[in-house]
Structure formats: structure tokens, C-alpha cells
Amino acid sequence: MGLLRYESQVRPPLVDGDKDYHQVTEDICRPVEVKPSKLWWMGFLISVVFLLFGVVSVTMEVTYGVGQWNLNKTIGWGWDITNFVWWVGIGHAGTLISAILLLFRQGWRTGVNRAAEAMTIFAVMCAGQFPIWHMGRVWMAFFVLPYPNTRGPLWVNFNSPLLWDVFAISTYFTVSLLFWYSGLLPDLATLRDRAKLKWRKMFYGLASFGWTGSTKHWQRHEALSLVLAGLATPLVLSVHTIVSFDFATSVVPGWHTTIFPPYFVAGAIFSGFAMVQTLLVVTRKVLGLEQYITIEHIDVMNKVIVLTGSIVGIAYLTELFISWYGANPYENFAFFQNRLNLSSPYGWAYWIMMGCNVLSPQIFWFRKMRRNLLVTFFMSILVNVGMWFERFVIIVTSVYREYLPSAWSTYYAPTVWEVGFYMGTFGLFFTCYFLFSKYFPVIALAEIKHILKRSGDSFKEKMDDVEHESVQEFAEVHSHDHGA
Amino acid sequence: MAIKKFIVGNFDDETVLFPAVKKVRKAGYKIHDVYTPFPIHGLDSALGLRDTSLHTAGFIYGITGTATAVGFITWALTTDWPIIFGGKPFFSLPAWIPITFELTVLFAAVGMVLTFCYLCQLAPFVKKDHFNPRSTDDLFVLAVECTSKTNESEARVFLETLGAKDVTVMNKETEWWLGRYDKDDTKILKIEEQIS
Numbered sequence: 092m093g094l095l096r097y098e099s100q101v102r103p104p105l106v107d108g109d110k111d112y113h114q115v116t117e118d119i120c121r122p123v124e125v126k127p128s129k130l131w132w133m134g135f136l137i138s139v140v141f142l143l144f145g146v147v148s149v150t151m152e153v154t155y156g157v158g159q160w161n162l163n164k165t166i167g168w169g170w171d172i173t174n175f176v177w178w179v180g181i182g183h184a185g186t187l188i189s190a191i192l193l194l195f196r197q198g199w200r201t202g203v204n205r206a207a208e209a210m211t212i213f214a215v216m217c218a219g220q221f222p223i224w225h226m227g228r229v230w231m232a233f234f235v236l237p238y239p240n241t242r243g244p245l246w247v248n249f250n251s252p253l254l255w256d257v258f259a260i261s262t263y264f265t266v267s268l269l270f271w272y273s274g275l276l277p278d279l280a281t282l283r284d285r286a287k288l289k290w291r292k293m294f295y296g297l298a299s300f301g302w303t304g305s306t307k308h309w310q311r312h313e314a315l316s317l318v319l320a321g322l323a324t325p326l327v328l329s330v331h332t333i334v335s336f337d338f339a340t341s342v343v344p345g346w347h348t349t350i351f352p353p354y355f356v357a358g359a360i361f362s363g364f365a366m367v368q369t370l371l372v373v374t375r376k377v378l379g380l381e382q383y384i385t386i387e388h389i390d391v392m393n394k395v396i397v398l399t400g401s402i403v404g405i406a407y408l409t410e411l412f413i414s415w416y417g418a419n420p421y422e423n424f425a426f427f428q429n430r431l432n433l434s435s436p437y438g439w440a441y442w443i444m445m446g447c448n449v450l451s452p453q454i455f456w457f458r459k460m461r462r463n464l465l466v467t468f469f470m471s472i473l474v475n476v477g478m479w480f481e482r483f484v485i486i487v488t489s490v491y492r493e494y495l496p497s498a499w500s501t502y503y504a505p506t507v508w509e510v511g512f513y514m515g516t517f518g519l520f521f522t523c524y525f526l527f528s529k530y531f532p533v534i535a536l537a538e539i540k541h542i543l544k545r546s547g548d549s550f551k552e553k554m555d556d557v558e559h560e561s562v563q564e565f566a567e568v569h570s571h572d573h574g575a
Numbered sequence: 576m577a578i579k580k581f582i583v584g585n586f587d588d589e590t591v592l593f594p595a596v597k598k599v600r601k602a603g604y605k606i607h608d609v610y611t612p613f614p615i616h617g618l619d620s621a622l623g624l625r626d627t628s629l630h631t632a633g634f635i636y637g638i639t640g641t642a643t644a645v646g647f648i649t650w651a652l653t654t655d656w657p658i659i660f661g662g663k664p665f666f667s668l669p670a671w672i673p674i675t676f677e678l679t680v681l682f683a684a685v686g687m688v689l690t691f692c693y694l695c696q697l698a699p700f701v702k703k704d705h706f707n708p709r710s711t712d713d714l715f716v717l718a719v720e721c722t723s724k725t726n727e728s729e730a731r732v733f734l735e736t737l738g739a740k741d742v743t744v745m746n747k748e749t750e751w752w753l754g755r756y757d758k759d760d761t762k763i764l765k766i767e768e769q770i771s
Contacts, residue, residue, distance in 0.1 A: 112612060112713035237651070246651040250660045255673040262677040266684040273688055276697065277711065281612070284708035300692065301701030304710050306622055308695045309614040314629045315691045322637075322680045333673050537613040 105199055105546040107382040112540050119534050120285060122378040127529055130377060138521035145515010148508040149224055157227045160509045165500035166490050170509045171225045173482040177362070178218035178516065179260065179334055180355075180478060183327055184363025185211025186267050189274070190323035193316070198546050199391050201538040202384045205278075206374060207367045208271040209531070213523040214366070215264045217516035222256070224512070252336040259333040266326055270319045273312070276302045278536040294530075331359040338485065345425035345489030350413070354406035358478060361399035361448070364392050365474035370524065372468045374533060383534050386462050393461040396474065400452035403481075407449060421494060429488040436502055437488045440480050447477020580721040580746050581607060582730045583706045584739030585714045589615050592715040595737035596621050599719060604730060607718040610710035629694070633687040640682025644675040704747060714740075 106115070127135075152159045162169050185207040192200040223232050235257045237247045247254050280302035283295035302308070335355035338346035368389065375384040414426040430441040451473050454460045461467070491500040527533070544550045586592040589611070596618065599606060606622060619626075645668075652658070653665040663670070692698060710716040717739070719730060727744060734742045 116612075116712045237647075243656055246656060248658075248660065249648045249652060249674055250663070250667060250670040252673075255677075258674045258677040262681040266680060269684055269688045273691070277613070281711040284711045296702065297699045300697035300699060301703045302697060302711075303703050303705035304610040304612060305695075305705070306609045306611065306615075306618050307624055307627075308697075309611065310619040310624060311627045311629050311691055311695060313614050314627045315687055318630055318633045318687060319684060322633075322684055325676070326680050329673065329676060336673070540613040 102546070103385075103387050104548040105202060105385065105387065106539060106543055107385055107548045109549040110382070110543065110547055112543065115539055115543060116281060116285070116536060118380070118383070119532050119536050119539070120282060122380075122528070123282060123530060123532060124285070128377075131525065131529060135522065135525040138518050138525055141514050141518025142522050143515075143518070144511050145513075145518050148511030148515055149220075151508045152224060152512065153227075153229060157225070159506060161503060161506045163500055163503070165493065165498055166487060166503045168486050168490065169503055170483075170505045170513060171221050173479065173486050174513050174516065175218050175221035175225075176334055176482045176486075177475075177479050178214050178221070178520075180331065180359035180362045180482075181366045181475070182211045182214035182218060182263075182267075182363065183331060183356075183359035184367045185209070185214075186263075186270065186323050186327045187360055187363065188367070189270065190320040190327065193320040194324060198542050199388055201535055201542055202388050203367060203371060203392070203534075204538070205271075205274070205531075205535040206371060206528075206533045207363075208267065208274070209527045209533075210366060210370055210524065211267050211363075212264070212271060213520045213527075214363075215260065215267065216523070217520050219260060219264070220512075220516055220519070252333065252340050255333045256337060259330045263326060263330045266319070266323055270316075270323055273315060273319070274535060274538075275531065276300055277304065277312070278532045280304065281536055282532065328356055331355045338489075343489050343493060344419070344421040345429070345485065347422075348410060348413075350406055350409055354403065354410075357399045357402040357406065358448075358481060361396060361403055361452075362475050362478035364395050364399070365471040365478070368392055368396070368467055368471035369475070372464055372471070374528060378528065378533060380534060383539060386464075389464065389467055390458070390461045393455045393467060393470075396470070397452050397455035400448055400455075400474070404449035407445065424492070425489055429492055430484060437484065437491070440484050440488070444477055444480040444484050447473050448481060451477070578746050578748050580727070580744065581706065582719045582721060582725075582727065582734065583743050583745055584717045584719070584734035584737070585707055585709070585741045585743075586717065586738060587714060587740050588738075589715055591738035592717065593618070593621065595734070595739070596717065598737055599717065599734070602733065604725065604733075605720045605722055607720040609718070610705045610707070610716040612711055612713060612715075615715075629687060629691060632690050633683050636686030636690075637679045637683035639686075640679040641675055643682070644678040645671065648674065706745060706747075 108114075110118075160169065160171065162171075185204070188200050188207045189204040192204075223229060226232055235247060235254065237249075238244075276299055279295050279299035283292065283299045286292040286295055332352040332355065335351035339348055339351040341347060371384050372389065375381050411426055411431070414422040428435055429437065432438050433442060451470060454466070454470065487503060491503060493499075584595070586595065592609070592611075593615075596606070596609060600621075600623065609618060609622060611618070648671050649666065652667075657665045659665075660667070696703075705711075705716065706718050707714055707716045717734070719725070719734070721727060721730075721744075731742050731744070
């Protein structure tokens with residue numbers, strides 16, 4: 092049986108410090124079991140204030156109509172849809188980390204996947220708010236579902252990318268939630284079995300569904316995780332592809348681009364990893380989990396950021412090239428006048444996007460920068476500013492001057508309620524994240540234990556002995572038969 | 576419900592647990608279950624468990640999702656209320672691929688999770704016994720069920736020689752979720768034979 096699975100000495104450990112299984116449990120459960128710190132309360136309350144501001148903003152919008160926002164006849168999608176795409180994009184990292192990296196057998200994902208998945212779920216929750224409240228008569232939101240109605244029944248348009256979006260986002264949310272929660276069950280059971288207070292026993296008893304850790308259950312759990320990962324992998328790619336179809340299938344110059352699906356997916360991974368960095372750089376420090384979310388993890392994620400940032404950069408350049416090469420005057424105008432031209436009304440937004448998304452991440456070619464927490468934190472914010480502007484540029488600069496000059500819009504700036512709604516989703520996101528980091532283990536306990544003997548610092552030395560074994564001997568000792 | 580007696584060996588290292596499981600089985604004891612804090616690959620086959628069919632179930636759910644999506648959309652847009660969208664044919668399959676894919680994934684995922692919960696009997700408010708609360712922390716708990724043929728003290732000694740840190744005997748009420756992995760009538764070897 093391959094209990095002491097061999098891992099090369101060249102690979103740095105994923106768990107620092109001299110840990111055994113019990114120590115891992117102690118370290119990861121501690122933040123959940125102690126009283127919340129003043130810092131936590133402060134962060135939590137600020138988030139709640141933001142959330143309340145969002146509630147007020149949305150109430151204004153629902154009471155008086157979408158006219159409370161500065162949208163106009165030409166710019167029907169402004170901040171609202173920009174924010175929607177931005178949040179959905181952020182919501183891509185979690186499932187990418189837990190699903191795609193599981194299939195690729197990347198051990199480092201165990202340190203960050205739980206928090207990243209939680210972040211995904213909260214980000215998709217935030218994203219969902221925008222199209223729903225954008226409807227104006229939000230009590231009619233159920234009209235987007237194909238239910239037997241008294242109007243015929245008149246079905247929804249299954250050929251419309253907007254309906255594809257409804258299915259994609261809701262499926263993504265459901266599957267991410269199931270994936271995240273099924274992974275949480277064993278860890279919640281650990282908290283239940285350690286609980287001393289009555290309410291804790293009840294809460295975690297309820298939440299852990301009576302998990303025992305039986306071998307048969309683990310076998311099924313592993314099968315479930317693997318298949319869910321296999322399902323979630325194309326799902327992640329499909330969701331932002333479908334979001335990009337909202338634009339790409341239209342005939343608006345600047346939207347009608349076949350490169351959109353891969354370009355949007357790369358951008359989503361880019362911004363998602365940036366958000367993971369923003370959260371984890373702080374989380375590891377505040378909860379004292381530096382030995383589990385190591386500099387190594389930060390380094391690897393920064394590599395993903397520089398990769399996806401560069402893919403996004405190539406996409407930007409390809410877009411420009413094709414609009415020039417295609418020689419369509421409208422396309423040309425959208426790219427070279429509305430965007431690239433710094434003296435046009437929104438030229439500044441395009442260059443912020445270029446600077447934040449393409450130029451600044453190049454700093455991560457340097458190992459020293461990748462491993463610098465301050466730089467990482469600063470860059471992670473910058474990337475998400477850039478990615479917000481990317482969506483803003485795509486949406487607003489394409490529609491504000493389309494085909495007919497008579498329909499050109501005046502300068503579009505949001506009202507306080509549009510901004511307030513956006514701030515409100517930050518409130519929602521961080522309120523959820525603060526609650527999660529207090530009441531749930533932010534690191535996948537069982538998965539860390541699973542890799543501990545292979546990738547733990549204290550076990551690395553033992554690998555030395557394995558290196559000296561002959562291959563034959565090694566195979567004999569560490570192989571196991573799968574036959575019954 | 577009947578009360579059953581279990582001999583529970585607590586191991587603190589999976590490398591010790593593994594040969595122990597094999598020997599306990601070889602000696603003919605009836606292993607009730609092994610509880611571990613994390614999945615241990617190969618332990619299921621060592622225990623003689625058959626592979627799970629959850630994958631197959633997931634595939635069937637997925638196919639159901641595909642069929643539902645294609646079937647329903649076809650009916651709605653070609654039979655029930657055909658509408659021309661952008662001069663395209665009523666049966667415009669390529670435009671339905673996204674929703675078909677999403678429903679396939681949704682059905683497979685939801686179905687599999689529900690099946691998983693059903694098979695493992697996991698749900699809120701369900702309480703189960705797993706002999707030692709530390710089995711979700713750092714101990715690997717091997718529970719041997721006492722049958723009429725089991726010699727309790729011999730089994731205790733046997734588990735200790737196999738490396739169990741702590742062996743206890745527990746009486747538990749059987750419930751409907753208690754599984755069975757080995758046949759009752761397997762032969763139990765004598766203690767001298769066991770250790771050799």
C-alpha cells in the first residue's frame with residue numbers, strides 16, 4: 092500500500108513546521124473555537140454597514156424604478172452588468188482551484204481550495220443580484236423560468252444567450268455549493284467531535300449530517316469528489332463562455348467578437364485568483380495559518396496570475412489587430428476611437444485596463460516579487476480594478492457610440508444608488524466571508540492530512556530513505572492491489 | 576434492536592493500520608468498519624469492499640438531464656408554440672447546446688449528491704456512532720464485531736500485538752445503518768496461528 096507516497100525532494104513542502112495529524116486539527120480548528128477578535132468584529136461590522144447601504148440603494152431602485160440609475164436609451168447596460176460580469180469572473184477561481192487542479196493532481200490546492208470555493212459561492216451570490224434587480228419589476232423575476240403559465244403557455248426563448256445565462260449561473264451556483272459542502276462534511280464532523288459547548292455540538296452535529304469517516308463513506312466521497320470535479324471543470328469554462336455570448340452573439344461593434352469565450356475565461360481566472368490572493372494574504376495572517384497557506388502557495392498563484400494576465404493581454408492585442416485587419420469602419424471606430432484614443436471620453440478607462448491587466452502583472456516574472464506579500468496584496472487589488480475596467484470598457488464604450496450618431500449618448504456616470512448597489516455587494520461578499528472564516532474551517536482539514544506525509548515539512552526527510560531504495564523494492568513495498 | 580459487542584482498536588498510524596486490517600481479516604474476524612480522519616487509498620479493497628457504483632449513477636443522471644433538456648426544448652419550440660427567431664428553423668439544435676450541457680451537469684451533480692447522502696445515510700439531524708470521537712481527528716479506529724465464535728480476550732491481545740494503541744470493548748445497539756462487510760461464518764484461526 093502506498094502510504095508513504097514518494098514526492099521529489101526538489102518540491103518544497105506544502106505544510107511547514109513539525110506537524111502531526113492532531114496538530115493539524117488543532118491549528119485549523121483553533122480560529123473557529125476561540126472568541127472572535129476585535130479585528131474580526133470591526134471587519135464584520137463594516138461589511139454589514141456596506142450591506143445595509145446596498146439594501147437602501149436597491150430599495151430606492153425598486154421603489155422608483157430603474158430610472159434611479161443613470162442608464163439611458165443607448166447605454167442600457169452600465170455599471171450594473173459590468174458588476175455582474177466582474178463578480179461572476181471572480182467566482183471562477185474557486186471551482187478552478189478545487190476541480191481542475193484536483194484533476195491535474197496539484198497538491199498545493201489543498202491549502203487554499205476551501206476558502207477559494209467559499210469565495211466563489213459568495214461571488215456568484217453577489218453576481219446574481221445584478222441581473223435580478225436590473226429587471227426593475229423584480230417580483231416578476233420568475234418569468235425567466237420555463238414554467239407552465241397562463242399566457243399560452245408562452246415559453247422562454249431557449250435560443251437566447253440571456254436565457255443560457257440563467258441556466259449557466261444557476262447551475263454553476265448549485266454545483267459549486269454542492270461540491271463545497273460535500274467537501275466540508277468531514278471537517279464539520281471534526282468540529283462536532285471536538286465541540287464542548289452545547290450549541291456547538293448541535294450546530295456542527297446538524298451541519299455535518301452525521302458523518303462518521305467510515306471506509307465505505309470515504310470511498311463514495313472520493314468517487315463523488317472526482318466526478319463532481321470532472322463535471323465542474325467544463326462547467327467553469329462554460330459559464331464565462333456563456334456570459335461572453337451575451338455580448339458576442341450581438342451585432343454591436345466591439346461585442347461581436349469570436350475571441351470572447353476564451354478571452355473571458357482567461358480574464359475570469361485572472362481576476363478570480365487575484366481575489367483569492369486578496370483574501371488569503373489577510374486570512375493566513377489573521378488566523379495564524381502561515382504554515383498551511385505558505386509563501387509557496389502565494390508564489391504558485393502569482394504564476395497563474397501572470398499567465399492568465401498575459402493571455403488576456405494577447406486577447407486585447409488580437410482584438411485590436413482583427414478590428415484593423417477586418418477593415419469594418421464601425422469596428423474600427425469602436426476600437427480605435429472609442430477605446431484606444433486617450434482623448435475620447437472613455438479613453439482613460441481603456442488605458443487603466445491595459446495598465447492594470449497587462450503591464451502590471453508582468454512584475455510577477457520575478458520570483459522575489461511573487462513571494463513578496465505586500466506586492467502580492469497590492470497587485471491583487473490592482474488586477475481586480477483592471478478587470479472591472481475591462482468589463483466597463485467592453486460594455487460602455489461599445490454602446491455609447493454605435494452605428495447612428497443621432498443615437499450617441501452623452502457621458503455616462505453612475506448615480507449614488509448605482510454605486511451604492513455595487514458597494515452593497517461588497518458588503519454581502521465580505522459579511523459572508525467573515526461569517527465563513529469564523530464558523531467554518533478555512534482549510535480543508537482532511538485533505539491537508541491526506542497530503543501531510545507526502546508534502547509535510549517534517550516528513551520530507553523520510554523521503555530521503557525512499558530515494559535510496561531500489562525501484563523494485565520501492566514498488567513492492569508501496570504498491571497495493573485494487574483487486575478484492 | 577439488538578445489542579452488539581465490539582472490540583475497538585485505535586491506531587495512530589495508517590502504516591500500522593494497514594497490515595493490521597489485512598491480518599484481522601485473514602484471522603477471520605468480522606470487521607464492522609474502519610473509521611479514518613481522511614480517505615486512505617486502498618483501504619476499501621483491503622477491507623474487501625466492492626467498488627462504488629456512484630459513477631454509474633452519475634452517468635445515468637447526466638443522460639437524464641440531457642434527454643430532459645433536448646426533449647423539452649424540442650417540444651416547446653417546435654410543437655407547443657413554434658416561434659421564428661431570426662429566421663432560423665424551429666428545430667435549431669446548436670442554439671440549445673448551452674442549456675442542454677448545463678442541465679446535464681446539474682442533473683448529474685444534484686443526483687449524485689443526493690444518492691451519496693442516501694447511500695451513506697447522511698442528513699441533518701442524523702446521529703451516528705463511530706466508537707471514538709478522535710477518529711475524525713487523528714486516530715484510525717478499527718471496530719471488530721463480536722460474534723458467537725469470537726474470543727473476546729484473544730481478540731484484544733491480537734489487536735494489541737498488531738499495533739493498536741488502545742483496545743476497548745464496547746456494547747452498541749445496532750441500528751439500520753450498521754453495515755456488514757464480511758460473512759458471519761468465516762473461520763477464526765487459533766491465536767497461535769494468528770500471530771505467526
